[in-house]
Amino acid sequence: xxxxxxxxxxxxMRSRRLARYAIPDALWSRTxxxxxxxxxxxxxxxxxxxxxxxxxxxxKEFTTAHDLPLTDDMVVAIAVQASVPILELGMAWxxxxxGVVIYPGEFIIRKDVMDEDGVVHHVRxxxxxxxxxxxxxxxSWQDIQLGSGLAEPNTQPYNVVIHEFAxxxxxxxxxxxGIPAFSSQLHTDVAREAWADHLHAAYDAxxxxxxxxxxxxxxxxxxxxxxxPYAAQHPAEFFAVASEVFFTEPAAxxxxxxxxxxxxxxxxxxxxxxxxxxxxxxxxxxxx
Numbered sequence: 001x002x003x004x005x006x007x008x009x010x011x012x013m014r015s016r017r018l019a020r021y022a023i024p025d026a027l028w029s030r031t032x033x034x035x036x037x038x039x040x041x042x043x044x045x046x047x048x049x050x051x052x053x054x055x056x057x058x059x060k061e062f063t064t065a066h067d068l069p070l071t072d073d074m075v076v077a078i079a080v081q082a083s084v085p086i087l088e089l090g091m092a093w094x095x096x097x098x099g100v101v102i103y104p105g106e107f108i109i110r111k112d113v114m115d116e117d118g119v120v121h122h123v124r125x126x127x128x129x130x131x132x133x134x135x136x137x138x139x140s141w142q143d144i145q146l147g148s149g150l151a152e153p154n155t156q157p158y159n160v161v162i163h164e165f166a167x168x169x170x171x172x173x174x175x176x177x178g179i180p181a182f183s184s185q186l187h188t189d190v191a192r193e194a195w196a197d198h199l200h201a202a203y204d205a206x207x208x209x210x211x212x213x214x215x216x217x218x219x220x221x222x223x224x225x226x227x228x229p230y231a232a233q234h235p236a237e238f239f240a241v242a243s244e245v246f247f248t249e250p251a252a253x254x255x256x257x258x259x260x261x262x263x264x265x266x267x268x269x270x271x272x273x274x275x276x277x278x279x280x281x282x283x284x285x286x287x288x
Contacts, residue, residue, distance in 0.1 A: 014055070017054070017055055017058040017059075018051060018054050018055070018058075020058065021054050021055075021057045021058040022054060023050060023053065023054055023057075023076055027072055027073065027076055028050060028076070030073065031073070031076045031077055031080055032046070032080075034077065035077070035080065035081065037159075037247060037248040037249075038080075038084075040272075040275040040276045040278075041275060042275070045087070045275075048087060049080065049083055049084065049087060050080075052083040052086065052087060052091065053076065053079040053080045053082075053083040054079075055091050056079040056082055056083050056091065056094070057075060057076070057079045059091065059094075059098070060079075060094075060098055060099065060100050061098050061099050061100070062074075062075050062078070062100050062102065063099065063100070063101050063102070064101070064102045064103070064104075065101060065102070065103045065104075065107070066103060066104055068102060068103065068104045068141065070102070074102060074141060077144065078100060078102070078139065078144065078161055081144075081159065081161035081162055081165075082094075082100075082137075082161055082162075082165045084162060084247050085162060085165055085166060085169060085243065085247065085268060086165075086169075087268075087270060088186070088268065088269035088270055089169075089183075089186065089268070089269065093169060093172060093181075094165075094168060096134055096172075097132075097134055097135055097136065097137075097168075098136075099135070099136030099137070100136060100137050100138075100139065101136050101137070101138045101139070102138075102139050102140075102141050103138065103139070103140050103141065104140070104141055104142060105140050105141070105142040105143070106126040106127060106128050106140050106142070106143065107126070107127060107138065107140065108125070108126060108127075109125060109126075109127045109130055127140075128140040128143035128160045129143065129160040129161075129163060129164040130164065131164045131165070131167035131168050131171065131176075133171045133174075133175070133176070137164050137165065137168060138164075139160060139161060139164060140160065143158075143160045144160055144161060146158065147159040147160055147161070156225060156226065156228060157226065157244055157245045157248045157249045158228070158244065158248075159244045159247070159248050162243055162244050162247055162248070163240045163241065163243065163244050164240070166180075166239060166240040166243035166244070167236065167240050169181070170236055170239055170240070176236040177235055177236055178199055178200070178203065178234070178235030178236045178237075178238055178239040179192075179195075179196045179199060179235070179239075180239070180267060182195070182267070186269060187266070187267070187269075189266070190266050190267070195263060195266065195267070198259065198263055199235065199238075199239065199263055200235060202238070202257070202259065202260045202263065203231075203232075203235045203238040206223070206227065206231060206232055206238060207232040209221070209223060209224065210224065210229045210232040222256050223256055223257065226245060226249065226252055226253065226256055226257075227241055227242060227245055227257075228241050242260055242264060243264065243268075246261065246264040246265075246268070246272065247272055250272035250273035250275075250276055251273045251276040251277060253273070254273040261273065
């Protein structure tokens, strides 16, 4: 009896939030037009994404810095992109924190870094995004806009929202190490230790490639032109960068790094390349 009451209350709360924070049709259409990587999504998937984004808006608090005006377009654009990775996982995977902070452009972060000799260095650097464990996600609006427009051929995928929220998923089970949490209910066919071994092997191979290929040829390399070499800094960055590409250029990742694609598919429980390939086949059949 108590369980049925709880489910009734949860369902009622969900319905109230979906109604209260509903995204207007014009704003929804405008948001999709600015995110070309969603063009291949089916109407059913887009409807589910719209619901997830609405719940995200209901649960998270959006603030800005440096007097940047907060607009509905900004809120919905971030919510939609943040909802892409959890479409099959659910909003609970973004639990335990509430804030999204938006800066006009890149911002300064300060952190302590220990080198190989054990010496701690105080580092000050510019960043387009940052995710805090149990804290907010901080994003540069300028970089969000830049990433949304990089749907042109021969441009390296870039999506700071997906990148930082991949870090959030990575941090769900502790420190950011490139190995996200797995659910015993959702990931029934995934052996976490084997998954981690394969992810680290993919990271090592990528880091080796960055060292072996001269930097001036990175743009011509089929892998390094797809995955930003920044991913070689740490397995956590590798997972976040690969997640960007998985959702924004899935067909290319599937073609060039199929093993990595399969790893991400197993975690996110999505097959975005299939959407692209299905649309391509349909278009081919329609050609005269």
